[in-house]
Amino acid sequence: MPRPIDPALRRARRLQIIDAGLTAFAEHGYAGATTAEICRIAGIGSGTFFHHFPTKNSLLVAILELGVEETIAFFTARDPQRPPRQVLSDYVEHAVGDLADPRAAGFITVVGGLTAHPEIAAALQADEDTTRSRLRDVVAAAQQQGQVRDDLPADRLAVWIMLLVDGFASRVTTGGFDVRTEAPLLQEQVGALLDGPRSTPTTPC
Amino acid sequence: MPRPIDPALRRARRLQIIDAGLTAFAEHGYAGATTAEICRIAGIGSGTFFHHFPTKNSLLVAILELGVEETIAFFTARDPQRPPRQVLSDYVEHAVGDLADPRAAGFITVVGGLTAHPEIAAALQADEDTTRSRLRDVVAAAQQQGQVRDDLPADRLAVWIMLLVDGFASRVTTGGFDVRTEAPLLQEQVGALLDGPRSTPTTPC
Amino acid sequence: MPRPIDPALRRARRLQIIDAGLTAFAEHGYAGATTAEICRIAGIGSGTFFHHFPTKNSLLVAILELGVEETIAFFTARDPQRPPRQVLSDYVEHAVGDLADPRAAGFITVVGGLTAHPEIAAALQADEDTTRSRLRDVVAAAQQQGQVRDDLPADRLAVWIMLLVDGFASRVTTGGFDVRTEAPLLQEQVGALLDGPRSTPTTPC
Amino acid sequence: MPRPIDPALRRARRLQIIDAGLTAFAEHGYAGATTAEICRIAGIGSGTFFHHFPTKNSLLVAILELGVEETIAFFTARDPQRPPRQVLSDYVEHAVGDLADPRAAGFITVVGGLTAHPEIAAALQADEDTTRSRLRDVVAAAQQQGQVRDDLPADRLAVWIMLLVDGFASRVTTGGFDVRTEAPLLQEQVGALLDGPRSTPTTPC
DNA sequence: AATGAATGAGTATTCATTCAT
DNA sequence: AATGAATGAATACTCATTCAT
Numbered sequence: 001m002p003r004p005i006d007p008a009l010r011r012a013r014r015l016q017i018i019d020a021g022l023t024a025f026a027e028h029g030y031a032g033a034t035t036a037e038i039c040r041i042a043g044i045g046s047g048t049f050f051h052h053f054p055t056k057n058s059l060l061v062a063i064l065e066l067g068v069e070e071t072i073a074f075f076t077a078r079d080p081q082r083p084p085r086q087v088l089s090d091y092v093e094h095a096v097g098d099l100a101d102p103r104a105a106g107f108i109t110v111v112g113g114l115t116a117h118p119e120i121a122a123a124l125q126a127d128e129d130t131t132r133s134r135l136r137d138v139v140a141a142a143q144q145q146g147q148v149r150d151d152l153p154a155d156r157l158a159v160w161i162m163l164l165v166d167g168f169a170s171r172v173t174t175g176g177f178d179v180r181t182e183a184p185l186l187q188e189q190v191g192a193l194l195d196g197p198r199s200t201p202t203t204p205c
Numbered sequence: 206m207p208r209p210i211d212p213a214l215r216r217a218r219r220l221q222i223i224d225a226g227l228t229a230f231a232e233h234g235y236a237g238a239t240t241a242e243i244c245r246i247a248g249i250g251s252g253t254f255f256h257h258f259p260t261k262n263s264l265l266v267a268i269l270e271l272g273v274e275e276t277i278a279f280f281t282a283r284d285p286q287r288p289p290r291q292v293l294s295d296y297v298e299h300a301v302g303d304l305a306d307p308r309a310a311g312f313i314t315v316v317g318g319l320t321a322h323p324e325i326a327a328a329l330q331a332d333e334d335t336t337r338s339r340l341r342d343v344v345a346a347a348q349q350q351g352q353v354r355d356d357l358p359a360d361r362l363a364v365w366i367m368l369l370v371d372g373f374a375s376r377v378t379t380g381g382f383d384v385r386t387e388a389p390l391l392q393e394q395v396g397a398l399l400d401g402p403r404s405t406p407t408t409p410c
Numbered sequence: 411m412p413r414p415i416d417p418a419l420r421r422a423r424r425l426q427i428i429d430a431g432l433t434a435f436a437e438h439g440y441a442g443a444t445t446a447e448i449c450r451i452a453g454i455g456s457g458t459f460f461h462h463f464p465t466k467n468s469l470l471v472a473i474l475e476l477g478v479e480e481t482i483a484f485f486t487a488r489d490p491q492r493p494p495r496q497v498l499s500d501y502v503e504h505a506v507g508d509l510a511d512p513r514a515a516g517f518i519t520v521v522g523g524l525t526a527h528p529e530i531a532a533a534l535q536a537d538e539d540t541t542r543s544r545l546r547d548v549v550a551a552a553q554q555q556g557q558v559r560d561d562l563p564a565d566r567l568a569v570w571i572m573l574l575v576d577g578f579a580s581r582v583t584t585g586g587f588d589v590r591t592e593a594p595l596l597q598e599q600v601g602a603l604l605d606g607p608r609s610t611p612t613t614p615c
Numbered sequence: 616m617p618r619p620i621d622p623a624l625r626r627a628r629r630l631q632i633i634d635a636g637l638t639a640f641a642e643h644g645y646a647g648a649t650t651a652e653i654c655r656i657a658g659i660g661s662g663t664f665f666h667h668f669p670t671k672n673s674l675l676v677a678i679l680e681l682g683v684e685e686t687i688a689f690f691t692a693r694d695p696q697r698p699p700r701q702v703l704s705d706y707v708e709h710a711v712g713d714l715a716d717p718r719a720a721g722f723i724t725v726v727g728g729l730t731a732h733p734e735i736a737a738a739l740q741a742d743e744d745t746t747r748s749r750l751r752d753v754v755a756a757a758q759q760q761g762q763v764r765d766d767l768p769a770d771r772l773a774v775w776i777m778l779l780v781d782g783f784a785s786r787v788t789t790g791g792f793d794v795r796t797e798a799p800l801l802q803e804q805v806g807a808l809l810d811g812p813r814s815t816p817t818t819p820c
Numbered sequence: 821a822a823t824g825a826a827t828g829a830g831t832a833t834t835c836a837t838t839c840a841t
Numbered sequence: 842a843a844t845g846a847a848t849g850a851a852t853a854c855t856c857a858t859t860c861a862t
Contacts, residue, residue, distance in 0.1 A: 010825085028321055031236035035853060045827045050854060052825095110318045113311050113378050116233055128379060152390075159376065160390065167372020171364065173318050174333060185357075185365065192397030215842090240836060250844045255837065420821090438731055441646035445857060455823045460858065516728050523725040523788050526643055538789060562800075569786065570800065577782020581774065583728050584743060595767075595775065602807030625846085650832060660848045665833060667846095 014052050017042050018066065021059045026106030030060060030114055057119055060111070064123040068130045075134045084142035085194070088161065091135065092190050095165045096183045105172035112166070132158050142194070149196035160193050219257050222247050223271065226264045231311030235265060235319055262324050265316070269328040273335045280339045289347035290399070293366065296340065297395050300370045301388045310377035317371070337363050347399070354401035365398050424462050427452050428476065431469045436516030440470060440524055467529050470521070474533040478540045485544045494552035495604070498571065501545065502600050505575045506593045515582035522576070542568050552604070559606035570603050629667050632657050633681065636674045641721030645675060645729055672732055678722070679738040683745045690749045699757035700809070703776065706750065707805050710780045711798045720787035727781070747773050757809070764811035775808050 020042035024033035035056055039049050053059045074094055078087050099105045114120045135158035142148040148157065168186050171177045225247035229238035240261050244254050258264045279299055283292050304310045319325045340363035347353040353362065373391050376382045430452035434443035445466055449459050463469045484504055488497050509515045524530050545568035552558040558567065578596050581587045635657035639648035650671055654664050668674045689709055693702050714720045729735045750773035757763040763772065783801050786792045 013825085026318070029234055029236055029318060031234055032321060034851080036851090046829095046854080047827045047856085048825075051827090054854090056853065106318050109314065109375075112375055113231070113234065113315045116237060159382065160394075163372040163376045164369075164394075165372075166375040167368040167370075170314075170317055170371040170375065171368045173320075177364065185361075188402055189365075189369075189394060189398060191402070193394060197393055197396070218842090239834080241834095251837085252839085252844045252846095253842075256842065256844095259837090261836065423821090436728070439644055439646055439728065441644055442731060444855080446855095456858085457823045457825095457860085458821075461821065461823095464858090466857065519724065519785075520728045522785055523641070523644060523721050525788075526647060566800075569792065570804075573782040573786045574779075574804075575782075576785040577778040577780075580724075580727055580781040580785065581778045587774065595771075598812055599775075599779075599804060599808060601812070603804060607803055607806070628846085649830085651830090661833080661850095662835085662848045663846075666848090669833090671832065 010052075013044075013048075014062070017044070017049060017052055017059065018063055021063055022103050022107055025060065025063070025110060026103040029110045030120075057117055060114075061119055061123040063107070064111075064120075064127050068127050071127075071131050071134065075138075083147060084138045084145060085147035087138050088135070088142065088148075088190065088194065089187060091138075092161070092165065092187055093183070096168070096179060096186065099165075099169055099172050100179050102172055105169040108166065108169045109173055128162075131162060135161055139194075148194045151196060157193065161190060164189055164193065215257075218249075218253075219267070222249070222254060222257055222264065223268055226268055227308050227312055230265065230268070230315060231308040234315045235325075262322055265319075266324055266328040268312070269316075269325075269332050273332050276332075276336050276339065280343075288352060289343045289350060290352035292343050293340070293347065293353075293395065293399065294392060296343075297366070297370065297392055298388070301373070301384060301391065304374055304377050305384050307377055310374045313371065313374045314378055333367075336367060340366055344399075353399045356401060362399065366395060369394055369398065420462075423454075423458075424472070427454070427459060427462055427469065428473055431473055432513050432517055435470065435473070435520060436513040439520045440530075467527055470524075470530055471533040473517070474521075474530075474537050478537050481537075481541050481544065485548075493557060494548045494555060495557035497548050498545070498552065498558075498600065498604065499597060501548070502571070502575065502597055503593070506578070506589060506596065509579055509582050510589050512582055515579045518576065518579045519583055538572075541572060545571055549604075558604045561606060567604065571600060574599055574603065625667075628659075628663075629677070632659070632664060632667055632674065633678055636678055637718050637722055640675065640678070640725060641718040644725045645735075672734055675726070675729075676734055676738040679726075679735075679742050683742050686742075686746050686749065690753075698762060699753045699760060700762035702753050703750070703757065703763075703805065703809065704802060706753075707776070707780065707802055708798070711783070711794060711801065714780075714784055714787050715794050717787055720784040723781065723784045724788055743777075746777060750776055754809075763809045766811060772809065776805060779804055779808065 017038070020038045021033070023041055024038045027033070028037075035046060035049055038056075038059070039046050042049070053062065074091065078090070082090075099108075111124070114124060132155070136154045139148060139157045139161075140154035143150045143154060164186060168182070171182075172179060222243065225243045226238070228246055229243045232238070233242070240251060240254055243261075243264070244251050247254070258267065279296065280292075283295070287295075304313075316329070319329060337360070341359045344353060344362045344366075345359035348355045348359060369391060373387070376387075377384060427448065430448045431443070433451055434448045437443070438447075445456060445459055448469070449456050452459070463472065484501065485497075488500070492500075509518075521534070524534060542565070546564045549558060549567045549571075550564040553560045553564060574596060578592070581592075582589060632653070635653045636648070638656055639653045642648070643652075650661060650664055653671075653674070654661050657664070664674075668677065689706065693705070697705075714723075726739070729739060747770070751769045754763060754772045754776075755769035758765045758769060779801060783797070786797075787794060
């Protein structure tokens with residue numbers, strides 16, 4: 001008599017709304033995206049939206065939390081035997097893969113500077129912290145194995161990897177920047193970052 | 206009854222509002238910044254705001270145009286004798302100098318993805334085009350003098366310089382990233398970009 | 411497939427919802443009480459609520475009708491031999507007994523001025539009319555027996571008894587007013603009402 | 616150049632909105648009255664409403680504060696020479712005068728049980744406390760002069776005066792209750808309250 | 821019967837913009 | 842020029858009600 005409600009349906013509906021939110025936020029920014037448009041994209045009524053997310057804020061937070069989960073999943077799935085330097089390269093490739101969806105790129109650039117609502121700021125910080133600490137660990141491992149320069153602390157290198165990815169994302173939204181074409185150059189830049197400055201040309205033969 | 210208003214005063218008032226707009230946009234994003242807050246920051250009444258800018262849009266456009274002017278001024282002021290590769294380095298230093306004002310960094314990251322209003326999109330495109338074409342010219346000159354790799358077109362390298370600067374800007378807004386400390390690493394990255402990949406270590410002597 | 415539902419269960423469920431409605435209306439007013447909260451208090455789902463009451467209006471009407479029934483029951487249960495003046499006193503005591511439940515007092519004060527929906531207005535009027543006519547009959551009987559002043563029509567005295575009870579109810583909701591402590595003063599006031607003004611002190615012995 | 620804005624106009628506009636709020640609250644209750652209707656009654660746009668009152672809450676609070684001011688003004692304006700018992704009678708007459716406006720009566724009954732928002736609860740309490748303490752002082756003075764029974768504390772008598780006025784107000788909103796006709800009976804009841812129970816008729820001469 | 825997901829009309833409030841002074 | 846009062850369209854969010862299971 002009670003309710004054999006399918007939790008999978010609920011989850012699917014949530015994802016449907018999250019997807020619509022990603023689209024709308026990427027296109028108009030957080031404040032510029034209206035819940036009405038998100039509902040239109042998701043093909044639902046406004047009541048349904050708020051049935052699943054108590055506030056617009058909470059939708060953004062949910063999207064960010066999904067990103068955190070994905071980041072954790074990525075690093076968790078790494079083969080422990082794989083050389084750390086390769087893992088860093090894999091990460092960049094993984095990030096590029098995400099950015100192949102222009103909505104992801106738009107979302108990243110658009111959401112970057114949200115500090116107004118504390119909940120959002122906290123979620124953004126959590127996202128940042130997760131990626132940063134995971135990258136730092138891998139960088140540190142690579143340093144220990146001599147695969148990465150060690151004149152800079154692992155944390156700083158981790159931040160710079162994120163910097164390069166963010167810069168890359170910021171270009172995706174402008175026209176004439178093909179993710180696949182430019183990906184090798186991104187890898188090249190990350191490589192230069194991790195190798196450090198070219199040994200002085202004084203090196204004799 | 207007549208009003209021979211001092212045009213200098215008018216200009217000063219405009220700049221005062223532009224400055225307030227920069228602050229507000231950087232902090233809350235374009236849609237998130239209200240004209241009321243801009244007025245509060247500028248210390249003026251709402252009527253005065255719309256006396257000088259017909260719409261909120263137009264204020265953003267004015268800020269972007271100021272950026273274009275500044276970019277043009279930067280490149281115009283270069284000593285024609287200075288080696289192009291040095292000019293690129295100067296540009297990066299100049300950009301870092303701007304980013305020392307965290308409002309500028311916030312403004313860049315926040316305004317990046319505005320495509321909603323056509324006027325704004327046009328102004329953003331103009332900003333982008335100006336910097337890109339000026340940089341391209343300098344990069345091309347550097348290539349001709351053999352100071353920069355020539356396996357990539359000048360335009361693409363110009364875009365990547367902007368990419369690095371944008372990535373740098375996106376990090377300024379997050380805590381723990383000191384512009385002055387990190388600037389050398391940015392120059393290093395630009396250097397790596399312009400030099401191209403390290404000659405393969407397999408090169409025997 | 412068939413469903414020979416126990417009507418007693420149905421009745422119990424209705425009372426459960428009515429009780430929850432009484433609580434919610436008393437606390438937040440009619441418009442302020444949400445069906446969601448009523449459901450929460452009753453421990454049921456929203457679907458169940460509307461299974462038993464087609465609208466929120468109808469719940470309020472049901473509560474009022476219950477009040478009418480109770481009023482009728484009270485007067486019907488009176489011993490015909492009991493002096494009418496005593497019956498009036500009994501009625502006041504009965505009303506005070508109801509008001510010992512602060513929800514009842516809140517409900518009365520909160521529902522008093524509802525004229526928006528015609529159904530509710532009608533139900534309120536019915537409640538009012540029932541009490542008023544029953545009281546009037548008793549007052550008239552008491553007047554005939556010389557137990558109550560007859561310089562005022564019975565109907566007007568009936569209204570004033572209700573006035574005193576309403577005033578009493580309005581005080582219950584404010585703090586520091588103990589129903590049991592104050593009840594004797596209410597009886598005293600009703601007594602003064604029914605006796606009429608103190609005979610002029612000029613009365614010589 | 617600045618703004619020689621007439622503060623009197625502002626005050627007038629506020630009163631205009633307060634008056635409209637009184638009407639709407641009295642008719643539909645607090646939650647039932649919409650800001651849209653208040654605006655319609657006041658003949659203003661919704662923006663204007665919120666230009667003068669930041670929230671619907673604040674309008675109700677303003678109305679209550681006006682009531683407090685009026686109460687204070689009433690007691691302040693009393694001739695100190697006037698016998699306290701007369702002042703109590705004057706107060707009742709004053710209250711009846713207010714209730715001649717059916718909106719005032721509706722407002723009192725409708726707003727009585729608002730405890731949801733703390734601001735409103737506080738304003739209601741302030742209203743209550745003001746009237747109660749002023750009445751108590753007068754009652755105490757009357758007791759000292761032997762004009763009022765002293766078997767009950769002044770505070771309790773003050774509360775009961777308010778009780779009678781509230782009950783009176785609750786009847787105004789129902790049809791067939793003429794304020795002017797019924798006022799003498801209210802004075803009679805207040806008199807009975809202050810005199811105390813009729814000396815037992817058993818008292819022989 | 822009972823449930824809770826879905827709905828959309830309605831609500832308080834915000835905000836860019838206009839205009840009389 | 843400068844002001845701030847006035848405006849109403851737009852917005853996030855609520856809530857009574859419906860309906861498939």
